[in-house]
Amino acid sequence: MTHKIVVIGADAAGMAAAHQALRAARRTGREVSIVAYEATSHTSYSACGLPYLVAGQVDSQEALVARTAEQHRAAGIDLRMGTRVTAVDLDARTLTAQGHHGVEETGYDDLVIATGAAPVVPDWAQDEDGDPLPGTGAVSTLDDGREWLDRMAAGGDVIVAGGGYIGLEMVEAALARGHRCTLLTRGRFMHTLDSEMRQRLVETMRKAGVDVREGAEVTGLDVEAGRVTGARTADGQHVPGELVVLAMGLSPRTELVSGQVPLGRRGGLLPDSRGRVDPARGVWAAGDCCEVHHRLLDEPHFLPLGTHANKLGRAMGDNLADPDSRLTFDGALGTAITRFVGGDQYLEIAMTGLTEEVAGEAGLDVLAATLEGNTASGYMPEAEPIAIKVVAERSTRRLLGAQIMGGHGAGKRIDAAAATLWLGGTVDDLAWMDLAYAPPFATAWEVLSVAARRVAERL
Ligand SMILES: Cc1cc2nc3c(=O)[nH]c(=O)nc-3n(C[C@H](O)[C@H](O)[C@H](O)COP(=O)(O)OP(=O)(O)OC[C@H]3O[C@@H](n4cnc5c(N)ncnc54)[C@H](O)[C@@H]3O)c2cc1C
Incomplete structure (x- = not known):
C-alpha cells in the first residue's frame, strides 16, 4: 500500500x-x-541571499x-x-x-x-491593526527582500534594530545602497563572540561610518504624518531614521x-x-x-x-x-560565518564551538589565546590581517572553540577548527595537523595552527 x-x-x-x-x-x-x-x-x-539581494549584489529575486x-x-x-x-x-x-x-x-x-x-515583530513596530508601520519590516521571506529593495530605493536613513548576523548583513546592505545607518541592540552586539573579538568588529563598523549603539533597547518609534521619523530607546535616546529593519531574533x-x-x-x-x-x-x-x-x-x-x-x-x-537508513544528523557546534563590508572596510567573521565566556559559564576550566597574523605570506599582495582566538579545556587539552576575524580568506579557516572539534580533537591536533600552505594563501606556519600551538604551549 x-x-x-x-x-x-x-x-x-x-x-x-x-x-x-x-x-x-x-x-x-x-x-x-x-x-x-x-x-x-x-x-x-x-x-540567506536576501541581504545581498537588497544590497544590489544579486541581480534578481529569481536568482535566489x-x-x-x-x-x-x-x-x-x-x-x-x-x-x-x-x-x-x-x-x-x-x-x-x-x-x-x-x-x-x-x-x-x-x-x-x-x-x-517567525521573525520577532514587537508591538511598537505595528499599527493598531497589527500591520507593520511604513518603512518598517523584517527580512525573512522573498517578499520581505523585495519590499526592502523598494524601501531603500525610496531613500532615508536606516535604523537596524537587532544585533545578530542578519542585522549585521542588513547594515552592509544599507551602506551598499548609500544609506546612513545606525545599529541599535538591546544587549551586546554579536553575542556569539567573546567581547574583545566583538570589539574588533564594532571598531571596523564605526570606521565605515556606522553608528553602533549597544545596550540600546528600542521601545518605540516616532511617527509623524504617517511616516516613521526615528526610534526611541529605553535609556532615553532618540535616533533619527525613516527605515527600520527588524532583526530582533526568531x-x-x-x-x-x-x-x-x-x-x-x-x-x-x-x-x-x-x-x-x-x-x-x-x-x-x-x-x-x-x-x-x-x-x-x-x-x-x-x-x-x-x-x-x-x-x-x-x-x-x-x-x-528506509527504516534501515544510515543517514543521521548528529548535531551542531554553533559554527557560523558572515562578513561586514562598508566603505574601504572589509572583515570576515567566523566562529565555532564555545566562546571563552560561554565555556566558563558552563563550568569548564578553560585557557584561551588570541593570535594576530596574516592570511597570506607577508611579502604577498594578498596578505591581510587576521586575528584568531582559540579556546581549550585545561585538563584534557580538548579544543573547545575558535573565533576568527580578518580580511579576504580569513573566515573559512574556521572549517579546520570545526572539523577538529567535530572529531573531538585537541589543540595539539589543530597545531600539528597537515593544513595547506603556499605563499598566496597562508604563512608557512598556518596562523590557525600557530594560535592552537600558543594555547598548547601554555597548558
Ligand atoms: C536574511 C537571512 C539570512 C540568512 N543567512 C543564513 C546563512 O548565511 N547561513 C545559514 O546557514 N542560514 C542562514 N539563514 C537561515 C536559513 O535561511 C534558515 O535556517 C532556513 O531557511 C530554514 O529552513 P526551514 O525550511 O526550516 O524554514 P523556512 O525556510 O522558514 O521555511 C518554512 C516554510 O514553512 C511555511 N509554513 C509555515 N507555517 C506553515 C503552515 N502552517 N502551512 C503551510 N506552510 C507553512 C513557510 O511559509 C515557509 O515557507 C538566513 C536567514 C535569513 C532570513
Missing part, C-alpha cells in the same frame, strides 16, 4: 526531506506519495530560487502552494488546510513539520502542535538525529522550527540555520522511506 507523507512548509527542510524520501523510496522499492503544503507563493529559495514549484511537481511531489495548514490532530493523524480552493481535510501516515521560524513556528508534543526551552520541536519527534504517531520535524543537539553542551539549542535545516531534512527524508 502507498505510504502517505504530508509535509508542512515547502522550503529548505521540508523539500530536502521530500526529495530524499523519493530517492530512498526508489532505492528500497517502497511506494510513497508526498503532499507538501506551503502557505506562501514561494518555495525553495535562499533566504533553487527549485521552482514546477520542478518539485515534476519530481513527483504534490505541492500545494498558497495553502496554509491551520490545524493538526496528531492522535487522529489528520490535518486541515486552507488555500485558494477552500478548506480541505486529509489524513497521513507520516507528518513532516518544517514550518520554520521564534520557532510550532503553534500547530504545541500542547501535543514536548517543546524545548526556546519553544522548538525536539527531533532525534533521524528527525523523529513522536514515532508512535508518525511525527517528524526539521529546520528552524526545531532545536538541534549541541554537541559540546550536550543539550538542545535553537540554532536556526539553513545548513542544519538542509542536513536534518535530508537525513529525515531518507529515514522516512
Whole structure:
C-alpha cells in the first residue's frame, strides 16, 4: 500500500526531506506519495541571499530560487502552494488546510513539520491593526527582500534594530545602497563572540561610518504624518531614521502542535538525529522550527540555520522511506560565518564551538589565546590581517572553540577548527595537523595552527 507523507512548509527542510524520501523510496522499492503544503507563493529559495539581494549584489529575486514549484511537481511531489495548514490532530493523524480552493481535510501516515521560524515583530513596530508601520519590516521571506529593495530605493536613513548576523548583513546592505545607518541592540552586539573579538568588529563598523549603539533597547518609534521619523530607546535616546529593519531574533513556528508534543526551552520541536519527534504517531520535524543537539553542551539549542535545516531534512527524508537508513544528523557546534563590508572596510567573521565566556559559564576550566597574523605570506599582495582566538579545556587539552576575524580568506579557516572539534580533537591536533600552505594563501606556519600551538604551549 502507498505510504502517505504530508509535509508542512515547502522550503529548505521540508523539500530536502521530500526529495530524499523519493530517492530512498526508489532505492528500497517502497511506494510513497508526498503532499507538501506551503502557505506562501514561494518555495525553495535562499533566504540567506536576501541581504545581498537588497544590497544590489544579486541581480534578481529569481536568482535566489533553487527549485521552482514546477520542478518539485515534476519530481513527483504534490505541492500545494498558497495553502496554509491551520490545524493538526496528531492522535487522529489528520490535518486541515486552507488555500485558494477552500478548506480541505486529509489524513497521513507520516507528518513532516518544517514550518520554520517567525521573525520577532514587537508591538511598537505595528499599527493598531497589527500591520507593520511604513518603512518598517523584517527580512525573512522573498517578499520581505523585495519590499526592502523598494524601501531603500525610496531613500532615508536606516535604523537596524537587532544585533545578530542578519542585522549585521542588513547594515552592509544599507551602506551598499548609500544609506546612513545606525545599529541599535538591546544587549551586546554579536553575542556569539567573546567581547574583545566583538570589539574588533564594532571598531571596523564605526570606521565605515556606522553608528553602533549597544545596550540600546528600542521601545518605540516616532511617527509623524504617517511616516516613521526615528526610534526611541529605553535609556532615553532618540535616533533619527525613516527605515527600520527588524532583526530582533526568531521564534520557532510550532503553534500547530504545541500542547501535543514536548517543546524545548526556546519553544522548538525536539527531533532525534533521524528527525523523529513522536514515532508512535508518525511525527517528524526539521529546520528552524526545531532545536538541534549541541554537541559540546550536550543539550538542545535553537540554532536556526539553513545548513542544519538542509542536513536534518535530508537525513529525515531518507529515514522516512528506509527504516534501515544510515543517514543521521548528529548535531551542531554553533559554527557560523558572515562578513561586514562598508566603505574601504572589509572583515570576515567566523566562529565555532564555545566562546571563552560561554565555556566558563558552563563550568569548564578553560585557557584561551588570541593570535594576530596574516592570511597570506607577508611579502604577498594578498596578505591581510587576521586575528584568531582559540579556546581549550585545561585538563584534557580538548579544543573547545575558535573565533576568527580578518580580511579576504580569513573566515573559512574556521572549517579546520570545526572539523577538529567535530572529531573531538585537541589543540595539539589543530597545531600539528597537515593544513595547506603556499605563499598566496597562508604563512608557512598556518596562523590557525600557530594560535592552537600558543594555547598548547601554555597548558
Ligand atoms: C536574511 C537571512 C539570512 C540568512 N543567512 C543564513 C546563512 O548565511 N547561513 C545559514 O546557514 N542560514 C542562514 N539563514 C537561515 C536559513 O535561511 C534558515 O535556517 C532556513 O531557511 C530554514 O529552513 P526551514 O525550511 O526550516 O524554514 P523556512 O525556510 O522558514 O521555511 C518554512 C516554510 O514553512 C511555511 N509554513 C509555515 N507555517 C506553515 C503552515 N502552517 N502551512 C503551510 N506552510 C507553512 C513557510 O511559509 C515557509 O515557507 C538566513 C536567514 C535569513 C532570513
